[in-house]
Amino acid sequence: MILYHGSNMAIESIDLSKCRPYKDFGKGFYLTDIRRQAERMAVRTTKMFRGEPTLTSFEFDLDSAMRQGLKIKVFNSPDEEWARFVMANRDVNVEQPGHDYDIVIGPVADDTIARLLRMFTENFISEEQLVRELTFSEVTSQYFFHTEAAIKMLKKI
Numbered sequence: 212m213i214l215y216h217g218s219n220m221a222i223e224s225i226d227l228s229k230c231r232p233y234k235d236f237g238k239g240f241y242l243t244d245i246r247r248q249a250e251r252m253a254v255r256t257t258k259m260f261r262g263e264p265t266l267t268s269f270e271f272d273l274d275s276a277m278r279q280g281l282k283i284k285v286f287n288s289p290d291e292e293w294a295r296f297v298m299a300n301r302d303v304n305v306e307q308p309g310h311d312y313d314i315v316i317g318p319v320a321d322d323t324i325a326r327l328l329r330m331f332t333e334n335f336i337s338e339e340q341l342v343r344e345l346t347f348s349e350v351t352s353q354y355f356f357h358t359e360a361a362i363k364m365l366k367k368i
Contacts, residue, residue: 213368214242214269214354217253219262225362236315236355237300237308240362242269243352248319269365271354276314276364284310286317289324289345291338293317298328313361319351 216222225240232238243249246266253264276283286293297320299309320328324345331341356362 212244212271212273214244214271214365215246215249216240216242216267216269217249217251217256218265218267219253219257219260221265222267222367225356225365227357227359227362232307233301233303235297235300235320235353236312236317237310237357239355239357242271242354242356242365243319244354245352248351268368270368271365273316276361279360279364281313281358281360281364282311283314283316284312286315289318289320291342294328294331294341294345298332301325301328308357310357313356313358314364315355315357317353319353321351 227239230238230240234241243252249266250264253266256262257264273283284296286296296310296315299305300307301320302309318324327336327341327344330336331338336344356365
């Protein structure tokens, strides 16, 4: 499959030490299989940091990653388990890294979803309300690469 990274510059090599912590799945390199989503991210990043909106494409074979024995977590939808995982990774009071997965695949917690997570953690909505609201959100996709072994599974194209 083809994965895209939208940024303000082309990615020549992936340096995990430059990745920011406290993101949805933790500190690591993020991509998507949705080209339009990556294009929007490139524009957004360029507005914040200048540069040129740029897509960098990679080939990724999930079956090969599994055969290599990488630890992979897949969230098929924004459910309760996914919400708790995202909240733990975004929480600056939780020791990072908060998990030992090489690769995590699942929905993006956009601004609407982030607001819902905040409302849940502050006890303004129940777990049931959170899950119900998450099912009506536009689902996007992210592929998170957390370790050097995972990065080696990406082939720049």
